[in-house]
Amino acid sequence: MFDDFLVRAIFAGIGAGLGAGPLGCFIVWRRMAYFGDATAHAAILGVALSLGFGVSIFIGTLGVAIAMAMILVRFEGRGLAMDTLLGVFAHGGLAVGLVVASFNSDLRLDLSAYLFGDILAVGRVDLLVIWGGSLLVIGLLCWRWNALLMSTLNVDLAASAGARPRLEKQILTLCLAVVVAVSIKILGALLIGAMLIIPAAAARPMARSPEVMALLAAVIGAGASLLGLYGAHQFDTPAGPSIVCAALGFVVASSVMARITRG
Amino acid sequence: MRLITTNKLTVQHGRQTALHSVDFHIDSKEIVTVVGPNGSGKSTLMRTLVGAIDDYAGSIERKARLSIGYVPQKLDIDRNLPLTVERFLRLPHRYSRAEIDASLAQVNGADLRDKQMIALSGGQFRRALLARAILGRPELLILDEPTTGLDQSGSANFYKLIEEVRHAMGCAVLMVSHELHVVMAASDRVICLNGHVCCHGTPEVVANAPQYQALFGTGSMGALALYRHEHDHSHDHPHIHGAECDAKCDGTS
Numbered sequence: 001m002f003d004d005f006l007v008r009a010i011f012a013g014i015g016a017g018l019g020a021g022p023l024g025c026f027i028v029w030r031r032m033a034y035f036g037d038a039t040a041h042a043a044i045l046g047v048a049l050s051l052g053f054g055v056s057i058f059i060g061t062l063g064v065a066i067a068m069a070m071i072l073v074r075f076e077g078r079g080l081a082m083d084t085l086l087g088v089f090a091h092g093g094l095a096v097g098l099v100v101a102s103f104n105s106d107l108r109l110d111l112s113a114y115l116f117g118d119i120l121a122v123g124r125v126d127l128l129v130i131w132g133g134s135l136l137v138i139g140l141l142c143w144r145w146n147a148l149l150m151s152t153l154n155v156d157l158a159a160s161a162g163a164r165p166r167l168e169k170q171i172l173t174l175c176l177a178v179v180v181a182v183s184i185k186i187l188g189a190l191l192i193g194a195m196l197i198i199p200a201a202a203a204r205p206m207a208r209s210p211e212v213m214a215l216l217a218a219v220i221g222a223g224a225s226l227l228g229l230y231g232a233h234q235f236d237t238p239a240g241p242s243i244v245c246a247a248l249g250f251v252v253a254s255s256v257m258a259r260i261t262r263g
Numbered sequence: 264m265r266l267i268t269t270n271k272l273t274v275q276h277g278r279q280t281a282l283h284s285v286d287f288h289i290d291s292k293e294i295v296t297v298v299g300p301n302g303s304g305k306s307t308l309m310r311t312l313v314g315a316i317d318d319y320a321g322s323i324e325r326k327a328r329l330s331i332g333y334v335p336q337k338l339d340i341d342r343n344l345p346l347t348v349e350r351f352l353r354l355p356h357r358y359s360r361a362e363i364d365a366s367l368a369q370v371n372g373a374d375l376r377d378k379q380m381i382a383l384s385g386g387q388f389r390r391a392l393l394a395r396a397i398l399g400r401p402e403l404l405i406l407d408e409p410t411t412g413l414d415q416s417g418s419a420n421f422y423k424l425i426e427e428v429r430h431a432m433g434c435a436v437l438m439v440s441h442e443l444h445v446v447m448a449a450s451d452r453v454i455c456l457n458g459h460v461c462c463h464g465t466p467e468v469v470a471n472a473p474q475y476q477a478l479f480g481t482g483s484m485g486a487l488a489l490y491r492h493e494h495d496h497s498h499d500h501p502h503i504h505g506a507e508c509d510a511k512c513d514g515t516s
Contacts (some may be wrong), residue, residue, distance in 0.1 A: 028341070029344045030341070030345055082400075100352045107313065146354060149354060149355070150354050150355045152352065153338065153344075153346075154339075155315065155331060156313065156315040156333070157335055158355075159310075159313065159314050160313035160331060160405075161354075162314075162332040162355075163355060200343070201343075204343050205344070206458070207345045208347065209345055209346070209350055210344060210345060210346060212345070213344075213345055
């Protein structure tokens, strides 16, 4: 069944969407959109380093994404305002990654696959990694749900209720790094941020509780992957951007629906 | 019974010392108010007492299994986070519908349960915070400027509400307040903080302390006199007389 590249692509897209959607809700609630971008952009550096040192791309991007997130957390609240700092890191990470990548002649030819993704090239091992990563993220989010939500609302309130906001933040950071590492093959460094933010944005008008919003975001993320792949197949368009376009369609549809039902 | 005692509590924010060698205590059923200028470490003290700051020197002793209800000074909820008041009250501990309703009724917010947190008015929002703090019937309520964002009448009503809640629940209250007339009227003890404890004692003693007057001027004396004039006869709180004032404090450090 997984012999067909299209079937593999479909399952890869669904797997990535299921993990990215709920995590994206936290990214949105915590106003960390730029944080997601910075981590994702740095992944291109991870790709360059992995190919340079001959380690798996998943390990390389995961390592760099975690390092990037840790650096950002360390710099938080010192000197520059957070959005400026994240802008510096998001664009800086991408630029440094591209420069380092240019030293590798193989990667030079293949760069667009890592910038925009190449879901049709997903292999069986990739598929395992994607589903493993997404299930890990979903598992962590379910396990820590209340504490994560509490820490997202207010760290002092969370601490007074016995939660450990710093730990929860590290868990989210780890989840983000995992999502970035498993999605880079599918969406590329430039579009991973889209699959975090857009399904969450589409879910928002339809949700009255955080749980429903996370669930809807997962469904929309997976649905957008399916629809985008179908569109890419039909109209011979690039798969990654088509998936993001499908997700955009969900945003429009849900906003219109919310408007209608509200009268 | 002593609920919390701190001994030489010192907290650094980076290179700045937010709290310096603070000796503090609060007993059950006591109302203690912390006053002090902006940046004097009032919120830092509250946050340290509730356990949100664990990087401190000195010691904090809490009564075994002390339950604290906490209302932070600020709570920003992102517009993208759908959250009903009921769900907010259930974070992170599970409470039954009946407990939620009772808590909301206590703060005159019975109609708030199914509303979205981001759709609440300032007064409703503060009431939802208070309702959450009193769930589980805490022995100590810690309120950090509980009327932030309320206008004068809203704020007066809210202090009345706090008084009612305290009366109904019999808990101790520790609060930070800028509204000196309220502080002076309702507190058993006042602590004047400016990085360190400037002076503390009954409202009268603090209001007469030169350290306090250096920080706030003598303007609040009128409010105190007025209050004492009206309520001297019916005051039923146990008083702790004889404030100890830090002689080294000049009110400007």
